[in-house]
Amino acid sequence: MKKKTSGLKLYLHYLxxxxxxxxxxxxxxxxxxxxQFMVSFSVLIGVYYMFQRFSNVKGFTxxxxxxxxxxxxxxxxxAEIWARGFDxxxxxIRQGTFDRVLLRPRSEVLQVLGSKFELVRIGKVLQAxxxxxxxxxHVEVHWTAAKILTVVFMLIGGVGLFTGLFxxxxxxxxxxLEGLEFMNMFTDGAREYGKYPFGVYGKRxxxxxxxxxxxxxxxxxxxxxxxxxxENDGFIFLxxxxxxxxxxxxxxxxxxxxxxxxxxx
Amino acid sequence: xxKYISFFRLRLVTGLQxxxxxxxxxxxxxxWGFMEIMVFHAFYEADPAAYPMTMxxxxxxxxxxxxLLAFFGAWMFEGExxxxxxxxxxxxxxxxPIHIYDMWFARSIALRLSRAALRCIPILTVAAFLxxxxxxxxxxxxxxxxxxxxxxxxxxxxxxxxxxLVYVASLFTIxxxxxKILFCSVVEVLSGQIIxxxxxxxxxxxxxxxxxxxxxxxxxxxxxSGNLSGQQMYRAILVQFIWLIVLNVVGRMIGARxxxxxxxxxx
Numbered sequence: 166m167k168k169k170t171s172g173l174k175l176y177l178h179y180l181x182x183x184x185x186x187x188x189x190x191x192x193x194x195x196x197x198x199x200x201q202f203m204v205s206f207s208v209l210i211g212v213y214y215m216f217q218r219f220s221n222v223k224g225f226t227x228x229x230x231x232x233x234x235x236x237x238x239x240x241x242x243x244a245e246i247w248a249r250g251f252d253x254x255x256x257x258i259r260q261g262t263f264d265r266v267l268l269r270p271r272s273e274v275l276q277v278l279g280s281k282f283e284l285v286r287i288g289k290v291l292q293a294x295x296x297x298x299x300x301x302x303h304v305e306v307h308w309t310a311a312k313i314l315t316v317v318f319m320l321i322g323g324v325g326l327f328t329g330l331f332x333x334x335x336x337x338x339x340x341x342l343e344g345l346e347f348m349n350m351f352t353d354g355a356r357e358y359g360k361y362p363f364g365v366y367g368k369r370x371x372x373x374x375x376x377x378x379x380x381x382x383x384x385x386x387x388x389x390x391x392x393x394x395x396e397n398d399g400f401i402f403l404x405x406x407x408x409x410x411x412x413x414x415x416x417x418x419x420x421x422x423x424x425x426x427x428x429x430x
Numbered sequence: 431x432x433k434y435i436s437f438f439r440l441r442l443v444t445g446l447q448x449x450x451x452x453x454x455x456x457x458x459x460x461x462w463g464f465m466e467i468m469v470f471h472a473f474y475e476a477d478p479a480a481y482p483m484t485m486x487x488x489x490x491x492x493x494x495x496x497x498l499l500a501f502f503g504a505w506m507f508e509g510e511x512x513x514x515x516x517x518x519x520x521x522x523x524x525x526x527p528i529h530i531y532d533m534w535f536a537r538s539i540a541l542r543l544s545r546a547a548l549r550c551i552p553i554l555t556v557a558a559f560l561x562x563x564x565x566x567x568x569x570x571x572x573x574x575x576x577x578x579x580x581x582x583x584x585x586x587x588x589x590x591x592x593x594x595l596v597y598v599a600s601l602f603t604i605x606x607x608x609x610k611i612l613f614c615s616v617v618e619v620l621s622g623q624i625i626x627x628x629x630x631x632x633x634x635x636x637x638x639x640x641x642x643x644x645x646x647x648x649x650x651x652x653x654x655s656g657n658l659s660g661q662q663m664y665r666a667i668l669v670q671f672i673w674l675i676v677l678n679v680v681g682r683m684i685g686a687r688x689x690x691x692x693x694x695x696x697x
Contacts, residue, residue, distance in 0.1 A: 196608025203615035211624035215473060217631055218480050222472045347454040350461045358465045366468040 172275055179279030201288030205238060209296070212360060223365045228304045230361060233388050235293070235300030236316065237359035240323025240383060241352075242293040248328045250277040254335035264427050273422065277335070306391055315387050315401045322404030323383040327352065329414035330378070336414070339421030355380055362388055382407040433528060434536040441537050445544025452548035459553060463496040467564055482628040485563045487655035491626055493566040494651045497553040500545030501586050502647040504617035507593060507610060508534070508541055515600050520692060531685040534597055538590045570656025577663060582650040584670040589646045591677035592617070598681055601688030622648040628657065642677060645670040 188194070212234065216227035225233070245252070254277060257263050266276045306312065334348040355378075358366070363374045363385040374381040383404045390400035470488050474481055483491070500506060511534055514520045523530055557566040569575035596613050603609060618624050620643035627635050627648050638644055649666045652658035658666060 197611060200608060200611030200615060203612060207615045207619045207624055210619050214630050214634075215625060218482070218629060219473050219476045222469075222476050347458045350458045354458075354462065354465075358469075361469060361472070365472045366465060370465075370468065 172272065175271065176275060176279050198288035198291075202292045203288075205289060205292050205296075208357065208360060209234070222361060225362055225365070228300075229388075229392055231296075232300040232304040232306070232391070233362050233384065234360035235296040236319055236388075237323070237356060237384055239293045239297045240320055241327055241356040241359075242289050243320065244324045244327030244331065246290065247324075248278060248331040250280045251328075251331035251335035253280070255338035258338050261427060263425070267422075267425075274418070304392075307393075311398070311401055312391055315390055315404070318401065318404040319383050319387050322407040325408040326379060326383055326410050327355075329410040330355075332411075332414040332418050336418040336421040339425050351378060359384055379407040379410055434532055437533060438536040438540045441540035442544045445541060446548065449548065452545075456549050456553055459496040459499060459549065460556070463492050463553075463557070466492045466496075471563070483626065483652075483655075483657050486567050487652075487657045488626065489560075489564055490567045490655045491651045491657075493554065493557040494654060495623065495647060497550040497557070498546055498582075498647070500542050500549060501582070502589050502621065502623070504614040504621075504623075505610070506542065506545070507596070508537055511537070511597050512600060512607075512610075515597075520601075524689065524692070530689065531594065531598070531682055535590060535594060538593055539586070542586065542590065567655060569654050570659070574653055574656055574659065577667065578650050578654045581653050581667050581670060584667065584674060585646045585650050588642065588670055588674050588677065591674060591681055592642060592646075594681045595677065595684070598685040598688050601685070601692050617643050617646075620644060621646050626652070628652075639666070640669060642673045645673045 212227075212230060215222075216230070220226070222230065254263075257266075257277070257280065263273075266273050266280075269276065301316075330348070330352050334352070337348070359380060363371050363381045371381055371385065374385070386395075386400050386403045389395045390397070467489055470492070471485070474485055481488075495502070514523060523533075554566060559565060569578060592613075596609050599609055620638060620641050622638075622644060627638055627644060630638060639648075645666075649658065649670055653663055653666075
């Protein structure tokens, strides 16, 4: 237990250091934050104008899509903030700084997580929050305790899923020594296309996103529950099922650490 | 002129080396293209009457956009240029008997051409065999194809001129990161990369078509499928041409000022 609390303390300390160093470049910081805000905002503009022209897509209205997009964006953003270290991990491998991490008497996952905490993502977070509140309040959903619980589970499951994906991305670089561009389609791509419920992309896509990489478990099915498209109460807990994805991700990471041969200088 | 051409060739050959990256990139682009088309189909089903382009033209648009991502992708900057501004190696650059604006321009063309050369043919070939409404159609006519090539070349040059503005502006701000990310989000909306411009309401579209970003991919892709033809097409190409000149005049002016007052960083 003691080890756990001190681990958290260490993580918070890492954050404080990163915040201080970011504040040394204030102008650049604010421009970046604004830019981050604009990036997801431009996606929203696209959705908005599509619905100016069409009243629905596969039976989902604008406000329903907005709810879907906002929850997905929140899941992704939260995961990205805290698991960002995995994203820049390939450069850590290349420069050989991972050796230092291994030498320290702390969990290597914790150290990697803390190595990079980008404050500029505040713009993204802000946008995710604005979108989230907007989506939650504008959709015609009769909010009940069960539904709020569903949203919470969606966030938990989604953060877990994306963290797993980031971890795979990092673990793969043990073998390739560089970041793999194609992994983007599973992370950024999923956030991007997750703006529409996965049912929109056809049956085959829905199967893949249910059984292979379980995006639909944290997005499509619970959404159906939120929108009263299904009576099945089991859908509330589906998002948590997505957490199974962390098991193979972590296994791959462990395998990578064990196989790791130093590189860089 | 000769030195810029040889520099261009050097960068082009270097760029062609990254074949694995190109392969991975192609896989990604297939996926994105496919997802994009599925969304457009879903909207098409919802209300075919409200659809501003034919489904075939939309599919062609998406595939051209994916195949030629290297031409018009907003984030595709030469990282090295920002690096030399940031770390002070700009000093060497200024010592050389070359014009930095021209050299960076040549360099950007090489970067985008080499990336596109590796990726576009395979993507277009596969896309051409996909079923109707999902794949790439043949160009609307021989004439359309001719103007497509003309407009594509102009579009590439306009895109690079826009990049150049960011490079020369970085001479003033030192760190190009903020500018870069702002630039990307603006480009994606205004150039029709998020949704093609015809999908915007008519009054919005009419204004958007005149912006410099719309003179990049938007024009050639729509000429290809015949969505843009006749009088309107000539007008759009003329707008491209005007922007190319204006952007370069402005870019050179800012560049010249930046060069004069550039602070060399680092040591």
